[in-house]
Amino acid sequence: MKSGEYTMKVNDNCVGCGQCTAFCKLDAIEVRGKANMTAACIDCKTCSAYCPVKAIEA
Amino acid sequence: MKAIIIGSGLGGLLSAAKLSQSGYEVDVFERLPIVGGRFTNIPYKGFQLSTGALHMLPHGPTGPLAQLLEEIGVNVEIVRRKPNVVIRIPRKRGDTDYKYGHKDILFEDFRTQFSLLNRIKLIYYIVSTRKNPPTGQSFEQWCRKHLDQDWTYRLSDAFFGWALSLKAADVPVEEGFAIIENLYHYGGPGVPMGGCKGITNALVNVIRSNGGIIHTSSEVSSLITEDGKVTGVIAEGKEYNTDIVLSDIGHPATSKMIGEETGILGMDKYAHNAAELKPSAGIKICLSSDKTLIGHGGVLLTPYAKRVNGINEVTNVDPSLAPEGKHLTMAHQCVHWNDMDNLEKEIQLGLEDLMDIFAGKEYEVLLIQSYSNDWPVNRSPSGADLKNKTPIPNLYVVGDGAKGKGGIEVEGIALGVKNSMQDLLIK
Numbered sequence: 001m002k003s004g005e006y007t008m009k010v011n012d013n014c015v016g017c018g019q020c021t022a023f024c025k026l027d028a029i030e031v032r033g034k035a036n037m038t039a040a041c042i043d044c045k046t047c048s049a050y051c052p053v054k055a056i057e058a
Numbered sequence: 059m060k061a062i063i064i065g066s067g068l069g070g071l072l073s074a075a076k077l078s079q080s081g082y083e084v085d086v087f088e089r090l091p092i093v094g095g096r097f098t099n100i101p102y103k104g105f106q107l108s109t110g111a112l113h114m115l116p117h118g119p120t121g122p123l124a125q126l127l128e129e130i131g132v133n134v135e136i137v138r139r140k141p142n143v144v145i146r147i148p149r150k151r152g153d154t155d156y157k158y159g160h161k162d163i164l165f166e167d168f169r170t171q172f173s174l175l176n177r178i179k180l181i182y183y184i185v186s187t188r189k190n191p192p193t194g195q196s197f198e199q200w201c202r203k204h205l206d207q208d209w210t211y212r213l214s215d216a217f218f219g220w221a222l223s224l225k226a227a228d229v230p231v232e233e234g235f236a237i238i239e240n241l242y243h244y245g246g247p248g249v250p251m252g253g254c255k256g257i258t259n260a261l262v263n264v265i266r267s268n269g270g271i272i273h274t275s276s277e278v279s280s281l282i283t284e285d286g287k288v289t290g291v292i293a294e295g296k297e298y299n300t301d302i303v304l305s306d307i308g309h310p311a312t313s314k315m316i317g318e319e320t321g322i323l324g325m326d327k328y329a330h331n332a333a334e335l336k337p338s339a340g341i342k343i344c345l346s347s348d349k350t351l352i353g354h355g356g357v358l359l360t361p362y363a364k365r366v367n368g369i370n371e372v373t374n375v376d377p378s379l380a381p382e383g384k385h386l387t388m389a390h391q392c393v394h395w396n397d398m399d400n401l402e403k404e405i406q407l408g409l410e411d412l413m414d415i416f417a418g419k420e421y422e423v424l425l426i427q428s429y430s431n432d433w434p435v436n437r438s439p440s441g442a443d444l445k446n447k448t449p450i451p452n453l454y455v456v457g458d459g460a461k462g463k464g465g466i467e468v469e470g471i472a473l474g475v476k477n478s479m480q481d482l483l484i485k
Contacts, residue, residue, distance in 0.1 A: 016401065016428035019109060022100035032426055033401035049091050049275065052109075053432045 007058060008043055010035050014055035020047035062087065062291050062298060064278045065306030067095025068468055069457030071261040072475045073304045074270055075130045080483055084270035085300075087293045089277040093262055095306070096433070096458075097468065099255035102425060104381035107344050108254050110429065112388045113372045113379065114357070116221060116466035117240065118248025123257075123472035132260045135251040137375045139355035142246035145213070146360050146415065147171065155362050156414040162358070165246075171209045179205060187235060197234035198227040212361035219367030219392035220359060221466045223340035223435035228394075233441030236464025244469070247357055249375040281315055281453070286322050288453045302452045302482060308437035308459030309444050310335060316450065324449035331444055335459070337434030339393040341365075341401075343408055344386065347421040350374060351387045363411040365391040365404060387421070393430065401428055436461070440470065446478040454478045 014034045021029040024047050028040035035055070048056040061077045063070045066088035078084040092098065096110025106113075115123050118138035127134060143165035148156055163170065169177055183204060192200050197218065201210045214226035214234075221237065222229065250256045265272060273293065281303065282290040290299040305312040309332035316325065343366075345351065352358045355375035359368045371387040373380045380386040391408045393401070405426055412421075429435045437459030438444065446460045462473025 013432065015430045015433045016426070017109070017433050018107075018425050018427040019100060021425070022102045022107065033405055033428055052090060052095075 008037050008041055008045070008048075009057045010037070011055050011057055013053040014051075015053060017052065019050050019052060020056060023047055023050045059083070059302075060085070060300045061302050061304065062278075062300040063304045063306060064291070064312075065089075065095065065457065066093040066258075066272060066274075067306045067457050068097040068258065069460075069471045069475055070095070070304065070306030071258055071265065072126060072130070072472065073306070073456050073478065074272075075132070075261045075264040075268075076126075076475065076479050077304075077482075078265050078268035078270040079130055082302075084265060084268070085298060086265065086270065086272040087276045087278045087291070088272065088274045091275050093272060093274060094255060094258035096429075097254045098258045099253045099379075102344075103346075105344070105346065105384070105386050105424060106253050106255070106379040107386075107425060107427075108388075110435075111254050111468060112342065112370055112390060113253040113376075114247050114249055114370055116247050116469050117244035118246060121244045121472075122462075122465060122469045122476065124248075126472045126476060127257065127260075130261070130264060132257070132264055134256050134260050136248045137251065137355070138246060138248035139375055141165075141354055142356045144352075144354065144356060144358050145216075146358055146362070148362055153362075155364075156360075156417070160362075160415075165359070168213060171213075172205070173207060176205050176207055176210075188239075191235050192231045195231050196227050197229040197231050198225070200231045200234075201226065209361075213359070215392075216359045216361035216363075216367045220357065220390055222440040223338040223390070223392040223429075224439055225392060225394055228439060230441040233464065237440075237466060240464045240466070240469070247370075249355060249370075249372050251376050253372065253376065253379050278315070283316070283320055283322070283450065286320075286450065288450050302454070304478065305448075305453065305455045306457040308332075308335075308457065309448075309455050310437075310459075312448060312453070312455050316448070316453075322449050328449045335438045335442060335444070336395060337431060338436045338439045339395070339398060339430035340428070340435040341391045341393055341405055341408055342427045342429070343389045343391075343405075343412065344424040344427065345389070345412070345421045346380070346424045347385045347387065347419065348383060349419070350385050351416050351419055351421060360411070360415055363415060365407040366411040366415065367391055369415070386424075392435075393428070398430060436467065440466070443470070443474070446474055446481075454482065
């Protein structure tokens with residue numbers, strides 16, 4: 001299970017375009033109206049660079 | 059002469075390609091690691107999904123975008139297949155959904171669904187509205203006065219929902235008729251081979267072969283202005299000088315970048331008008347299936363669905379957009395501004411629609427993508443676009459925040475770029 005040690009956060013800028021999930025190598029982001037990191041997230045921060053609205057805060 | 063382009067979306071790349079071809083030294087700055095904005099492909103589970111657009115040009119191989127690409131020397135095959143546009147209606151007249159079966163009619167035959175009286179009126183309006191185009195109301199208001207029938211509202215909401223991600227009530231009647239006129243003038247949709255990226259990649263090649271530079275992961279943080287003109291930009295802490303700037307980030311962000319304290323004439327009004335623009339929102343549901351779901355390479359309009367406006371299945375034209383033996387189908391639905399807070403419900407309604415539309419067929423939902431606010435369907439709702447100029451004479455805005463009149467989506471972007479180029483290259 002995902003615990004508090006993970007630091008990736010999706011802020012209110014997120015529109016749910018899914019660009020992050022397409023570039024996530026671990027398939028760790030669920031998108032439905034908004035992106036959500038799942039337990040598979042390892043905080044690699046790759047997705048953050050691809051977000052067009054600066055919604056993923058590392 | 060030097061040109062700087064902020065943003066590598068379709069508008070930015072078209073401008074950069076055209077300017078580089080005309081002898082400008084071009085630098086494109088893109089904040090993201092990838093080029094193409096909302097008009098490129100993203101690989102996902104072996105499919106070529108898209109960052110925004112639905113791998114389709116509204117006016118296909120003969121529209122403003124195709125014409126501009128040809129002018130720039132970009133060779134991309136854009137394929138228009140018959141049937142072009144098909145409308146799905148309930149099997150039984152009087153039904154208001156697809157629950158008890160459906161039948162598909164060709165777009166050309168939309169008249170058959172009108173009452174006899176409205177069919178006669180329509181013949182008259184086709185001539186009279188060309189002579190005296192109606193003004194000062196929404197498309198829906200015009201319909202209420204002239205063709206008051208359930209079919210009129212359903213069809214116009216499906217059409218404008220698909221084409222503009224707007225309800226007919228939010229489309230100014232002038233823009234609505236300009237779009238219909240363009241549909242007859244330029245013809246129906248087509249699929250670029252290779253999807254959106256087929257076009258943006260080809261543009262990148264043109265820019266590079268003309269010596270232009272595309273800087274990815276490079277954010278422009280500010281403009282340098284002098285005596286009311288822009289003389290350079292600052293990107294990633296470095297200063298770049300320029301003669302002109304084209305901004306592909308929309309009017310509101312451009313106006314913020316100019317800032318308020320510049321003393322530039324007309325800035326107050328510009329900032330105010332830019333802030334008034336309401337981006338259009340929408341949801342795209344991407345489906346995977348083994349067997350074809352709609353069976354053709356055109357558009358399927360769904361005026362009797364609760365939310366879904368239209369669907370395409372681009373793999374009927376370019377099978378390489380999906381893994382071998384699979385189809386890629388994309389459904390689009392407009393999200394009205396009032397429903398923005400309830401996106402989850404809108405998505406649910408869209409998924410329910412697809413179950414009705416494709417009853418008895420097998421498919422899998424690949425990805426649900428929604429677009430609004432700072433990453434919208436259109437930065438400016440069609441019909442409300444500000445033109446390409448800004449209060450700074452050598453700073454232009456291009457892209458879906460500054461589309462040309464009557465131009466649907468990327469066609470409007472092409473028209474806006476054409477208008478800007480006419481200005482700049484004559485100067």
